[in-house]
Amino acid sequence: KAGVTQTPRYLIKTRGQQVTLSCSPISGHRSVSWYQQTPGQGLQFLFEYFSETQRNKGNFPGRFSGRQFSNSRSEMNVSTLELGDSALYLCASSLIGNSYEQYFGPGTRLTVT
């Protein structure tokens, strides 16, 4: 079974621009979560989607948004990029049930200059 895929793997953007990252979950997984990893803050939860609905959101500004499609694929968008948005953005998928295991993709490395 194929793992979680994320595109693109690397991205360089300029301050003020916006960016869209894509995530395809493991086949059959209906929940998709997004995390930001930075050296100073570690792995921080952004949001989680299930059945095209955002169920939970982390403590990030409104510039960070996401959505999920009917095939469970998800995108996240960051508008008006700031230098501090430079990070590894990780997507994780999971089955819904009595398991909390999330399976991560390789991440998208975003650099804002």
Next chain:
Amino acid sequence: DQQVKQNSPSLSVQEGRISILNCDYTNSMFDYFLWYKKYPAEGPTFLISISSIKDKNEDGRFTVFLNKSAKHLSLHIVPSQPGDSAVYFCAASGDNQGGKLIFGQGTELSVKP
């Protein structure tokens, strides 16, 4: 407020010996705990998990112990191998977390031949 803490940023162990990675948490509502392993420029890989109704879970060379009264969990790797060298994250979740994993800051394990 760091709800999940890994107080040792690094650990060095000789090949063949036991590696013990520690994690403390503060939120008594957490009822599921996970360990992930991460290599640079890759997403975290799920290793092993434990529910709060258990105090031990074993999978091959990996064993996780949970002490609920102390709000402490540990990951034991026996025997340690050079390929185990990576950053290890503990994470916590629960029914009230809405699909969110809360991660510790990670411990970098180095297994020397």
